[in-house]
Amino acid sequence: MVAYEKIKKIPYGGDYNPEQWPEETWEEDMRILKLAHIDTVTLNVFSWASLQSDDDVYHFEKLDKIIDLVTAHGMKICLATSTGAHPAWMARKHPDILRVEHNGMKRKFGGRHNSCPNSPTYRKYAPALAAKLAERYKKYDNIVAWHISNEYGGECYCENCEKKFREWLKEKYKTIDEVNRVWDTAFWGHTFYDFEDVVLPNLLSEHMDDTRSCFQGISLDYKRFNSESILNAYRLEYDAIHAITPDIPITTNLMGTFFGLDYQMWGKYMDFISWDNYPANDTPISSTALRHDLMRGLKQGKPFALMEQTPSVQNWQPFNMLKRPGVMRLWSYQAIAHGADTVLFFQMKRSVGACEKYHGAVIDHAGHENTRVFREVTALGAELEKLGSQTLGARSDAKAAIVFDWDNWWAISYSSGPSIYLDYCREVEQYYKALFDRNIPVDMIGVEDDLSRYDLVIAPMLYMVKTGYDEKIRAYVKEGGRFLTTCFSGYVDEHDLVTIGGYPGKLRDILGIWVEEEDALPENLHNRFHYHGNTYPASLLCDLLHTEGAETLASYEEDFYAGMPVLTKNAFGKGFGYYVATQSSDEFYRDYLEEICEEADIQPIMDTPDGVEVTRRINQNGVFVFLLNHREEPYVTALPFAGEDLLGGKIYKAGDALVLEKKDVAIIKLK
């Protein structure tokens, strides 16, 4: 986490780019930011070009001034390394730094996220700059974190990456025979005799589009290779900095459910997680919550930094609605409620040019403090100051977990059949939402994470069961755990090679079933089933399965497989394996997970209507219950526990009426 012992409250501020403005305006910025109780600024995010004008020519004078300026005003600094976009001169002089696109075209200078991760030039100059920055500014004790590059992403298909991919394969698989085996190259006669025969999978080789590939195994390995290549570039900077300032934590800003990078692997190499939360205009609140929990899970529940959010509007949505009054505050607290220990914005001040000039900022183009947005920012700043350090470091105590795995996501996305409508994230969100709506805390975990602390583990569409993961699940269930999975699970190993013998492969004994066939339905067609007095739809994919020890809880009612099981429950050791053989409705997931949670004695924090979110965080200072009213009307309840509202200041006895105005928040520190 941000070194918040230096700040002793929730850091408040965000990206500040005075280098885009005349120096004579900086003091006025300071005056305004101080008004808003800003105490932390992220500096130097995109200045590589101005910091380095030639191979060995660096210019730190302006950055010196900026750092001195904010330091003089008592602010903490999150110092970026500026390597998110390389200088134009570097692209011209060292074109190896430019990427090649999925369509095979070599790029020219432009944009950001533009460096080939395997470029020798990039791998030389990016860490060199990071080291110079660390060396130069290590003396500033108000630097609370390092911020490497920015929103890493993208892919490269250049010749250099192709060479590195071959090396990566050789390192991983040792022999070309093993490569042939794991990619099943006997199919379509793709047998390789030499690593040199391997080419990158793109539109010129194995791909028909972004996700349709002739060889899923090749595409999957490229995805891993690319994620690791970029991670390695990050790590070069990390190592350079860490050697000089070992006590300042290092991060880079992630982006939630970002398809391109395996954030679970990345998390291992970050001192703390930070991420940029930009819900679209119509993103459900449960989806935002899921992403907060997913980011928190990358470091096993350690609090994270909300590195970016907009004070008001975005600029890249098709239409960019204003955040309504109160929403910026509400969503800031939603982040905290899910484990954030910072509230940071992109951006302090709107630029006058280029593609983000209409993205919201604390200081608008009007240039002064007399705006609605500024008043809301200021009010939140004052409130956070008052809140102080109480919640810092607090963690969740979830007894339910949902498994999310990037490799699995990639593999499902690449699958040719049974349906292009398979959507891993949507599938996960459906289960998450069912628990979210019941105010049941959830941890989003990866396949390397420990299961034993949970009473319920849900792994929606666990298509890929990596070597050993079935063992982990088996041990967990044997010891009394509850494990639920769904259709399209257990098909393949980590190479996307099918586990022979019957689906769901290595999960069959745990679930006590055999899936013989799966029927992919068009969007307008549904089967259905009855369960506990209700009828639910069966959509998208309907497994035709046989129990092998499991109990059948519900069966299909239509089509030629009417009567075959759709919900099963298998006693296995001291625990249970649950199987949901199709996709159903929000109502089904809510009802069914409520039942399973009751069986597992997993209790909601409290009962609230839809749109009133409740979470809990715990630290050495106590237990904090967050209540967030996302609705358009007030919420009134009898509080089921005693405590003090850290925001409103009111003291409640159990049973006292609590009133939350629309968009309002309460943080009840339990008695």
Next chain:
Amino acid sequence: MVAYEKIKKIPYGGDYNPEQWPEETWEEDMRILKLAHIDTVTLNVFSWASLQSDDDVYHFEKLDKIIDLVTAHGMKICLATSTGAHPAWMARKHPDILRVEHNGMKRKFGGRHNSCPNSPTYRKYAPALAAKLAERYKKYDNIVAWHISNEYGGECYCENCEKKFREWLKEKYKTIDEVNRVWDTAFWGHTFYDFEDVVLPNLLSEHMDDTRSCFQGISLDYKRFNSESILNAYRLEYDAIHAITPDIPITTNLMGTFFGLDYQMWGKYMDFISWDNYPANDTPISSTALRHDLMRGLKQGKPFALMEQTPSVQNWQPFNMLKRPGVMRLWSYQAIAHGADTVLFFQMKRSVGACEKYHGAVIDHAGHENTRVFREVTALGAELEKLGSQTLGARSDAKAAIVFDWDNWWAISYSSGPSIYLDYCREVEQYYKALFDRNIPVDMIGVEDDLSRYDLVIAPMLYMVKTGYDEKIRAYVKEGGRFLTTCFSGYVDEHDLVTIGGYPGKLRDILGIWVEEEDALPENLHNRFHYHGNTYPASLLCDLLHTEGAETLASYEEDFYAGMPVLTKNAFGKGFGYYVATQSSDEFYRDYLEEICEEADIQPIMDTPDGVEVTRRINQNGVFVFLLNHREEPYVTALPFAGEDLLGGKIYKAGDALVLEKKDVAIIKLK
């Protein structure tokens, strides 16, 4: 046809790829396949890379074993040449084998259908491999057919193809002046002075997208050139094999209405036609029937091979529904009913990796025989064994023909105006369906085929009338034939050059009309006409025509051309020329073609409700009527003729009740 004198029944089996599996599993495969009455396997479809590891290094040991294995188990072999995908090493060592895409990008190794047809490397090594295979395996007398490459298709725009295109043009047109004439290059100043000035028409030259071209004539000639280039590559293999095993028939698997290749030209160079039947989830049964008839027509009615179909699901549709119980059998018999003499599947066994692993197979990933799909395959196998050789070689006796011409399809697709909604295949299908629904046998014929055996010839949207084809039609009608064509007919010659003097050009005298204008309507706008008490819509394209001798049967009722003819009939010699000046509804086509068939004394085989298909095949053993119940309910009728059901075994007198359960089939051998 497959050398079925060697097998004396309908060959049953399909693609088997043991090279994808450990040898120790092969015997178990044999056991299972034998259980299913599989007697014929297609081997070696994609093994070029494993058969040839360097310019002069070949490895046949594994293929030897495979061939010995299936031979030892008494199976017949359809032996493929493996040239549907070249080896990776070859692409690296001889990059001329790689294609250039429509967008101008040179491909790298990957996918299949990946060889440039004019590549010297490809044209050297593909027939070399074919010859080696023929030489090595000629001693096996259970090889019933050769299967060259696989599902040929695609295009190449490389420099080598460009050179060959110039040579092709020189061969075809002799002078550059003639090229200028047939391409009408005076338009937009495209006059060429030298063949070297000609470039291939793609996104970098004449094309805006796949079908929008600045010069239809150039694009049309490229399409022909490409189809012929690939055909020539096929013929190199054909010749190499035929020289060694002159008695084994040779084929390649076609794909129905495949836009890219002129299958009517291809048919001339194939010993028998084989094709892969993969209806989408929502393909009408008449569309499948049409494609069977089209493939049968490629060799003037000679029985064809159903080379591939799926036992259960496909993997490349957006969603892949299961074939419902009975459907695999029903569709297998539909193929036979339309002239197939084989029932072959892709595939015997599902692969564990790559992009077709979720395509259905006889042996599923479960690895055993205890599946619904396997039981259905086995039942059909037993039934075909019982059916024996009776229907082999039987032919249709259609008196109605529908003209289908690839050049015409291309030209309509490329036409700029009058409407992008012109769809040649849909237009043909509408007429086909009208006859299909009435159980009137149809031959799908090309423009080189004889017309004299038919009482009715329908040529929907015969936009292109090649030199001499009007003469053939004229002679046919003069002798008493009935010829029907439609709007957007007779416009151009084989170069897509308009026939001056008034549409429908060279067909004017036969039809007795002059089409002055055509009004292209948006999708939601219709004119209409009355005919025999009914009102029908006029859509898509409405000709404004004048009769020149023809009788007006119906006229438009709306818009400024109300009262102008929309249906005409012209007495010409002893026959009639019919013209349908617009697109109408299924009801219209059914009613109108029923009337014309009555006039021509063309009788349905029998009357059945929608969804009950009836066809007839005739050979030296007798006359076979196929009844196929595609409906979801049983079909009961009084059989109008006497005979024996070769499947159920029941003997019927004329008038006896016949009951067909849903999805059931009867093959009545007439008494």
Next chain:
Amino acid sequence: MVAYEKIKKIPYGGDYNPEQWPEETWEEDMRILKLAHIDTVTLNVFSWASLQSDDDVYHFEKLDKIIDLVTAHGMKICLATSTGAHPAWMARKHPDILRVEHNGMKRKFGGRHNSCPNSPTYRKYAPALAAKLAERYKKYDNIVAWHISNEYGGECYCENCEKKFREWLKEKYKTIDEVNRVWDTAFWGHTFYDFEDVVLPNLLSEHMDDTRSCFQGISLDYKRFNSESILNAYRLEYDAIHAITPDIPITTNLMGTFFGLDYQMWGKYMDFISWDNYPANDTPISSTALRHDLMRGLKQGKPFALMEQTPSVQNWQPFNMLKRPGVMRLWSYQAIAHGADTVLFFQMKRSVGACEKYHGAVIDHAGHENTRVFREVTALGAELEKLGSQTLGARSDAKAAIVFDWDNWWAISYSSGPSIYLDYCREVEQYYKALFDRNIPVDMIGVEDDLSRYDLVIAPMLYMVKTGYDEKIRAYVKEGGRFLTTCFSGYVDEHDLVTIGGYPGKLRDILGIWVEEEDALPENLHNRFHYHGNTYPASLLCDLLHTEGAETLASYEEDFYAGMPVLTKNAFGKGFGYYVATQSSDEFYRDYLEEICEEADIQPIMDTPDGVEVTRRINQNGVFVFLLNHREEPYVTALPFAGEDLLGGKIYKAGDALVLEKKDVAIIKLK
């Protein structure tokens, strides 16, 4: 304008390409064209390849014959330079003439608009050909105009253009520091140290698609550079011709609201404006009218040439409906009603090949004169002959103007945020239509045009206020002018750099408002407001504004900004600044502009129902009121003024009944 003193009537004819046909057909063409009263033909549009067969080899013999032919038949000639498409041999021999696409691919020979404007080859040979043509044909006194190239457009991203772009930047901005400033390159670290670092903005550098760019400033400058590059190529030909035939006016055919070229800059270098009017099947008549007015405005109201329109159908629309009877005549007069002094068609004769063979023509593929279209063309020809020279040179006397600015269009299209649904042309059309529906004459003016002659100036979505333009507006309003603008106005200067201090920037004092925020609404969401008893929707973009002196005429009724102003009016000097803070409905624009026009004493020419268009032109011969009945039913009115119908010949007293049949036209010369 066309040198119509040589012709003394409205020139009638259009593109004629006899070079596409055998010479023996030419005389018959002449016979038919003369029947139709054709008196003017455009020749030589696409003959570069036939005119020049090698670097120094020219062939004018055929063109000589053609010119002699039409001269002998008494026709006037609009002589084209043929440089709209270069010869194939030239592309092969001098590939610098080929363009590079937005995706970075180098083109091959093909299409038209295919020359790189900065190609040395093109810039050498195109003016050379123009000069040769001028020299050779200067003796023909029936050449009434030069027509350079054809429908200029497109872009090039080749290395040569890149070099020229750098030179252009250096010329414009002098220093790289100034480039950095105007492009705000401090954003995302794009600082340039050398002009050599600059690359063209396309899909390989700054663009995500055609209009989404990382740096709007770069893209905007490229757009200008490209428009100027093509203009410079035009000017090379202009200068070559003008030096030889200074008395023959020179034009090129424009295309209305064509995004690619800044026609307002182009207009300065054209002797008269000509344009090609191709409304789509569903184009509203007001949209066509707007484009006529826009083209007229390019030379400050000087009459223009209708250079192309189709006699019947187009070929490039998705579906190409026939122009209904009377519509060709009606739309021809619509052009004249808006300032055209010619009626010219593309084309005299349909080609037999290539992509425009199904585009309408005076001589159809039938090859004779007995067609509906020909009869309509002939009737109009006779009528125009009768009309003579009376209306030639007549001008509009509009008191209302609408500002249209290409730079502003580009900048709005490139803007990232607040909404991708911003559509400058649609916004302008809404205001135009409100005046059009009321028969209030409008001038479409550019930002360099004089404002003082207008009583009302409307500048919808004037996002970009170029340096000095606020001063011009300020002076205009101070002197009593009425100026109306809308949401998303006043944000940026000519570099797309935001004007700091509050929107609408430099227009704030004139409008007396400050726009604090703007809320971008999805398509299905609306706010609303009451005004003068009606309720109107507020859509797309809702400004949250504060008055600073302006009067609030109406306020929002919903959402958290209910009560904030949506319509304001600011007394400023002797005039008024009006602001419309959102997008509303046709009804609103009609009602509100009617009110403002009444305030400004701007009178409709006369009141007519929807679909009956009225315009006015004035010259030394008198005042001409055009009445055009676009409806499907007759229009009857009491004519409010006395005059003579120049078409029908009838004389009217004020108050006499005038009957216009559907699609009919009257030109009343006022008494």
